[in-house]
Amino acid sequence: MSAIMSEKSKAEPASNVVNSLRALRMAKGLSQGQLADGALITRQAVCAIEADQYLPTTAVALRLASVLGCHVEDIFSLKTTGELIEGDWVWGGLPVSAVQPRTRVKVAKVEDRFVVRPVAALGEILNYTVPADGLIIGKVGSGPRSAKSDRRVLVRLLRERQIVEREIAVAGCDPAINLASEYLHRHKDTYTVVGWSMGSAAALEALKRREVHMAGLHILDAKTGESNLPYLRRHLQGDDYIVVTFAAWEEGLLVRAGNPKRIRAVDDLLRPNVVLVNREEGAAARMLLDQRLEALGADRTHVKGYGVTVSSHFEVARHIAEGHGDVGIGVRSAAQIFGLDFVPLQQARYDLVLPKRYLSSHPGLSHLLDAIASRQFRTEVEALGGYDMTETGKVRSLRVG
CATH class of the missing domain: 2.40.340 (Beta-clip)
Incomplete structure (x- = not known):
């Protein structure tokens, strides 16, 4: 027993410890001397600790953590953590x-x-x-x-x-992309997908800033009636991008169950007893609303609630279901989930865009595109309601000709 106890009580080898002292000190903007003064040790001791020449005592580790404003385990941790x-x-x-x-x-x-x-x-x-x-x-x-x-x-x-x-970050406003993570995980269990909810314009800007691997958008061009490509051609330089269709869906007016205020078209939003739940600027739903109001020659300031915005289709639906508004622009699937009525306005295509070079630098992206094109995935998403997956996986030409 004493032999076992002595074996277990041996000091942890320095090679098994992740030493983050230097990174944390520099993050705080401290010199080795300043850290040493605060921890009541010599500068040479700080230098030796940072060089992994020895591990400090518990008391010294606690003083170092106090000076750095962190926990001891933030400075020293086992590599397994x-x-x-x-x-x-x-x-x-x-x-x-x-x-x-x-x-x-x-x-x-x-x-x-x-x-x-x-x-x-x-x-x-x-x-x-x-x-x-x-x-x-x-x-x-x-x-x-x-x-x-x-x-x-x-x-x-x-x-x-x-x-x-191996994680894949996708920006956009279609939560169904999160289902793709499960399908991807079934066949390529080391890859995952995280969908970050953003309006179409914000998602594309996040892609351009290299904050995500892929962006989703559904912006219908008012002049040509074409989805996404005219907008992408105006906002992306060069041809180093691939555009892949995720789905087509219905966009329209989300209204309370039974449509008690008889809202049938966008001009009904100008009535004084109708309260809108709006989307943020740059969202495709907001663009659609503005286009329809402009076509009517209507002053948007006359729409009650126009300045109150939320950040997703689901948030629009939730606010209406909870009685915080009467109507909002969104997709049919969100209306169905929250038990709302739906007045269709148009069908639009939801496309995914990503730099071509990512397909070689991040193999998970090719696996993701394969997953969303699979029959099982398309069948499940269509079952959500409001989705047409006929062209899912189709590659679009960004540049004319």
Whole structure:
């Protein structure tokens, strides 16, 4: 027994410990001397610890954590608990300066950098069902000596880095993309998909900023009646993009069950007793509404509730179902989920766009496109209602000719 106890009580080899002291010190903008003074040790001791020449005592580790404003396990952790990485905070709902330590985050590698978003941004339900990839440790360059003002954060991974690097980030407003993650996982179990809810214009801008691998949009051109391609031709330079159809769906007016206010067309939104639940600027639903109001020669300020916006089709439907409005622009599937009536206005195509080079640099993207084109996936999405998957997987020509 004594032999077993002595074996188990041996000090952990330094090779088994992830040492993040130097990264955390630099993130705070501290010199080795400043850290040493605060922790009541010598600068040479700090230098030796950072060089993995020895592990500090418990008391010294606690003082180092106190100076750095973090937990001891943020500085020293076993390699099995995940490594420390730097990434770009890309969620506009919260400035990086307000990000709290230990915030649960999703991490995706887009080209040569990691992008970081909070799990909570997925919504109140997915926040409790989607596992985090890591926890925020702090902001890079937050110390008084740092001249950095970017959005870099330190993240302690909760999963293996190789798995995190296989994650696919998709921006758009169709939640059905999250179903594709399950189909992808069945055949390629090391890849996952995370869908970030954004309007069409915002999704495309996120793609151009290299914050996601793929963007979804459904913008019908008022002049030509063509979906997405005219908009993409105006906003994308070059031909280094591939456009693949996800689905066609019906867009229209979401109204309360039974349609008690007899809303039949966009001009009914001008009635003083009708309250709109609007989408944010840049959303395709907002563009459709503005086009119809402009065609009527109507002043949008006369639409009650025009300035009150939400960020997804589901949020529009939820607000109407809860009695916070009478009508909104959205898709039939959202109306069906919340038990609302639906007045169709048009059919539009929802396309996915991604840089061609990503297909070779991230093999999971090809697997994802195969998954959404599969018969099983198309059958299940059509069962949601309001989807036409006839052309799913069809590649569109971005450039004329």
